[in-house]
Amino acid sequence: MAFISSGYNPGKPMENRITDIGPRHFEEFYPPVIKNNKGKWLYHEILEPGVLVHVSETGDEVYTVRVGGCRLMSVSHIREICEIADKHCDGYLRFTTRNNIEFMVDSKDKVKPLVDDLMSRKQAGGCYKFPVGGTGAGITNIVHTQGWIHCHTPATDGSGTVKATLDVMFDDFRNMRLPAQVRISMACCLNMCGAVHCSDIAILGYHRKPPMLDHEYMDKMCEIPLAVAACPTAAIKPSKVKLADGSEVKSVEVRNERCMFCGNCYTMCPSMPLADDVGDGIVLMAGGKVSNRISAPKFSKVVVGFIPNEMPRWPTMTDTIKRIVEAYAAGARKYERVGDWAERIGWERFFEKCEIDFTHHLIDDFRDPAYFTWRQTTNFKF
Amino acid sequence: MAKHETPLLDQLETGQWPSFVTDIKREAESRAKNERNIEYQIPADVCEDLLGVLELSFKHGRTHWKHGGIVGVFGYGGGVIGRYCDQPEQFPGVAHFHTMRVSQPAGKFYTTKYLESICDLWERRGSGITNMHGSTGDIIFLGTTTPQLEEVFYELSHNLNQDLGGSGSNLRTPSDCVGQARCEFACFDTQALCHDLTNEYQDELHRPAFPYKFKFKFDGCPNCCVASIARSDLSFIGLWRDEIRIDQEAVKAYVGGEIPPNGGAHAGRDWGAFDIQKEVIGLCPTECMRYENGKLEINNKECNHCMHCINAMPRALRVGEDRGCAMLAGAKAPILDGAQMGTLIVPFIKVEPPYTEIKETVIEPIWDWWMEEGKNRERLGELMKRQGLQRLLEVTGFAPDARMVQEPRTNPYIFWKEDEVDGGWERDINEFRKHHQR
Numbered sequence: 001m002a003f004i005s006s007g008y009n010p011g012k013p014m015e016n017r018i019t020d021i022g023p024r025h026f027e028e029f030y031p032p033v034i035k036n037n038k039g040k041w042l043y044h045e046i047l048e049p050g051v052l053v054h055v056s057e058t059g060d061e062v063y064t065v066r067v068g069g070c071r072l073m074s075v076s077h078i079r080e081i082c083e084i085a086d087k088h089c090d091g092y093l094r095f096t097t098r099n100n101i102e103f104m105v106d107s108k109d110k111v112k113p114l115v116d117d118l119m120s121r122k123q124a125g126g127c128y129k130f131p132v133g134g135t136g137a138g139i140t141n142i143v144h145t146q147g148w149i150h151c152h153t154p155a156t157d158g159s160g161t162v163k164a165t166l167d168v169m170f171d172d173f174r175n176m177r178l179p180a181q182v183r184i185s186m187a188c189c190l191n192m193c194g195a196v197h198c199s200d201i202a203i204l205g206y207h208r209k210p211p212m213l214d215h216e217y218m219d220k221m222c223e224i225p226l227a228v229a230a231c232p233t234a235a236i237k238p239s240k241v242k243l244a245d246g247s248e249v250k251s252v253e254v255r256n257e258r259c260m261f262c263g264n265c266y267t268m269c270p271s272m273p274l275a276d277d278v279g280d281g282i283v284l285m286a287g288g289k290v291s292n293r294i295s296a297p298k299f300s301k302v303v304v305g306f307i308p309n310e311m312p313r314w315p316t317m318t319d320t321i322k323r324i325v326e327a328y329a330a331g332a333r334k335y336e337r338v339g340d341w342a343e344r345i346g347w348e349r350f351f352e353k354c355e356i357d358f359t360h361h362l363i364d365d366f367r368d369p370a371y372f373t374w375r376q377t378t379n380f381k382f
Numbered sequence: 383m384a385k386h387e388t389p390l391l392d393q394l395e396t397g398q399w400p401s402f403v404t405d406i407k408r409e410a411e412s413r414a415k416n417e418r419n420i421e422y423q424i425p426a427d428v429c430e431d432l433l434g435v436l437e438l439s440f441k442h443g444r445t446h447w448k449h450g451g452i453v454g455v456f457g458y459g460g461g462v463i464g465r466y467c468d469q470p471e472q473f474p475g476v477a478h479f480h481t482m483r484v485s486q487p488a489g490k491f492y493t494t495k496y497l498e499s500i501c502d503l504w505e506r507r508g509s510g511i512t513n514m515h516g517s518t519g520d521i522i523f524l525g526t527t528t529p530q531l532e533e534v535f536y537e538l539s540h541n542l543n544q545d546l547g548g549s550g551s552n553l554r555t556p557s558d559c560v561g562q563a564r565c566e567f568a569c570f571d572t573q574a575l576c577h578d579l580t581n582e583y584q585d586e587l588h589r590p591a592f593p594y595k596f597k598f599k600f601d602g603c604p605n606c607c608v609a610s611i612a613r614s615d616l617s618f619i620g621l622w623r624d625e626i627r628i629d630q631e632a633v634k635a636y637v638g639g640e641i642p643p644n645g646g647a648h649a650g651r652d653w654g655a656f657d658i659q660k661e662v663i664g665l666c667p668t669e670c671m672r673y674e675n676g677k678l679e680i681n682n683k684e685c686n687h688c689m690h691c692i693n694a695m696p697r698a699l700r701v702g703e704d705r706g707c708a709m710l711a712g713a714k715a716p717i718l719d720g721a722q723m724g725t726l727i728v729p730f731i732k733v734e735p736p737y738t739e740i741k742e743t744v745i746e747p748i749w750d751w752w753m754e755e756g757k758n759r760e761r762l763g764e765l766m767k768r769q770g771l772q773r774l775l776e777v778t779g780f781a782p783d784a785r786m787v788q789e790p791r792t793n794p795y796i797f798w799k800e801d802e803v804d805g806g807w808e809r810d811i812n813e814f815r816k817h818h819q820r
Contacts, residue, residue: 020584074409075501082494125395136647148439167397177650192715194517195613277443292604
């Protein structure tokens with residue numbers, strides 16, 4: 001392959017340089033029905049799972065067809081999305097915060113051909129390319145992080161755990177039978193670059209073994225003070241180590257009992273890897289939300305301390321998620337989110353209903369706020 | 383014949399949800415065929431090697447990426463994340479596999495023309511694999527080599543009028559909900575504010591000068607569809623201060639079962655007839671509503687803007703007309719000291735271009751304080767915790783307000799300042815001793 005220059009001159013990097021222009025202006029991308037009715041919308045209705053209508057005070061209507069998307073997406077797939085948008089939507093579309101694709105049309109008669117077209121497109125293995133759904137009291141797309149496809153500190157995969165979960169929960173993506181929406185989110189390590197800490201159900205990758213120390217290379221490959229400073233719990237200190245050949249090298253020492261398995265040291269220093277086939281796995285959290293509706297936003301709570309990585313479909317994890325969703329569907333009142341339901345019936349009852357063992361790992365012991373999560377009343381249930 | 387056997391990944395090609403494995407294979411095949419005679423600037427078999435290394439991770443239960451070195455484009459300290467494979471001999475196509483973050487348009491609306499131009503660029507100069515979109519909101523270009531970084535940036539900026547997003551200790555690419563573009567609940571123009579602040583603070587976005595990352599997110603109403611309250615250092619949430627607008631005829635239509643409640647969101651199960659007492663009046667957290675003699679009344683002074691009644695009866699109830707936003711500061715994911723939700727620091731502010739009050743009385747004083755006092759890798763919320771909400775209020779000059787706390791303090795250990803106490807703290811011990819023996 002021949003190198004083709006864009007016009008960039010490495011000898012004069014500042015020549016004709018354009019910087020700080022920011023993103024494209026959003027108004028370039030509004031479909032006409034959006035541009036004409038912005039700020040004038042009166043109300044909306046979900047006509048069927050995945051299909052919404054918004055009605056404007058001008059009398060205009062916009063019909064939105066929501067489609068689940070893998071956030072990991074090839075340009076061939078994007079081109080197919082564009083082909084659909086050109087065919088049905090005059091060349092416009094949008095994406096949602098939760099990685100769904102939204103196709104918009106300006107009249108009702110355009111909806112069915114669009115939905116039929118989307119649902120008719122399948123991948124070679126039989127999966128839908130563009131499943132319509134993800135609205136209302138159901139399960140919408142799972143937001144997630146990179147995992148093994150691209151990250152250096154994951155404790156599990158992102159796309160794989162999400163595919164496995166959404167295959168199991170697919171009917172609830174296509175339906176709206178739950179008491180309220182259930183937001184599932186996935187982050188592949190505790191740094192949570194996808195903030196999953198306020199989700200109805202959170203899938204979290206977790207390491208359980210402290211970093212290994214590549215003493216021979218530590219001082220050659222790392223700035224030791226940076227590795228020491230990277231540790232959020234001050235578990236790392238500089239040390240001198242005698243190697244097998246008798247030579248002494250500068251390295252670090254880790255107080256393993258203080259390690260919280262975040263991998264920040266590995267980010268600073270490649271001589272401290274911590275990934276492990278049996279050490280790593282999944283933490284499940286539940287009961288969080290971000291909406292202010294009825295009750296205040298709340299954090300998700302750890303409900304399963306550890307589930308092993310079971311590639312390629314993580315069956316223990318997906319079974320547990322399914323159990324939580326089914327117990328919630330059976331027990332919660334209309335409009336009640338998972339966390340509101342758990343608080344109403346009591347967390348002791350939540351574990352019973354979901355058939356999840358309560359273990360000591362679920363009792364908070366991390367710093368001061370832990371005390372306030374312990375039961376300080378006789379109001380509990382047998 | 384695939385370059386690498388992928389028996390584990392192949393099992394993710396069945397089921398109903400779209401398979402990312404099938405999609406990557408499709409891209410691999412497209413590159414192998416190269417029907418459009420593209421002069422690929424990175425290895426043509428990059429997608430096959432990507433599948434190969436991912437299969438190895440599925441087999442080993444461990445990642446095969448290492449964090450390696452600082453790469454970027456000249457003059458920017460963010461927007462590019464360096465990534466190298468730890469098995470480059472086996473998977474040479476992904477030996478370098480750097481990420482580029484591309485600043486997404488507010489609201490994430492697109493024309494196909496724009497998306498196709500992005501695809502053309504990334505197919506030629508990168509792996510052809512993207513994230514639409516990353517967690518923060520950017521378009522993510524996943525995987526290219528070091529020599530291509532400047533070339534991609536040059537083409538983005540010169541041909542597509544498009545800049546990179548943020549990474550590292552800087553302002554991360556701001557993001558917003560669909561807002562007034564297609565939502566009747568939005569109390570301000572999230573796209574306009576998001577775009578304006580993104581452009582106003584390009585220097586902060588591209589050149590890391592902060593103690594750590596800083597995120598703005600914009601939610602048009604308290605439903606918080608972009609989760610600003612949980613994951614942005616400065617969260618803008620649309621609010622109204624006056625009265626919820628009521629269409630009494632539409633209320634009656636809900637009561638009469640003519641309009642499905644909650645915008646039809648519960649249509650998948652028979653929940654019985656809509657019961658306004660139970661489902662709306664009874665669930666109102668402030669008990670500020672009543673429905674009598676076919677008329678809905680709201681005591682708006684007691685409403686806490688939870689959105690439930692409006693969500694439940696969107697054709698009957700609308701947000702008020704005196705609109706603006708609340709601002710909350712300090713949200714973050716758990717690392718390190720536990721997760722933090724955003725704390726209310728401005729109960730209400732008007733959102734009107736050019737947004738001078740928001741910039742000059744809130745954002746910039748907070749940044750000045752955080753850059754002065756924040757420790758390395760200390761998020762704003764952690765500085766607030768360390769120095770106190772009072773300190774932040776001194777910085778912004780907003781008056782302390784009972785709305786800003788869940789409850790007043792339960793300990794009386796007030797750190798009185800000397801100027802708050804009559805006569806100050808300097809006293810004469812000898813004068814005291816005239817009246818009090820040793």
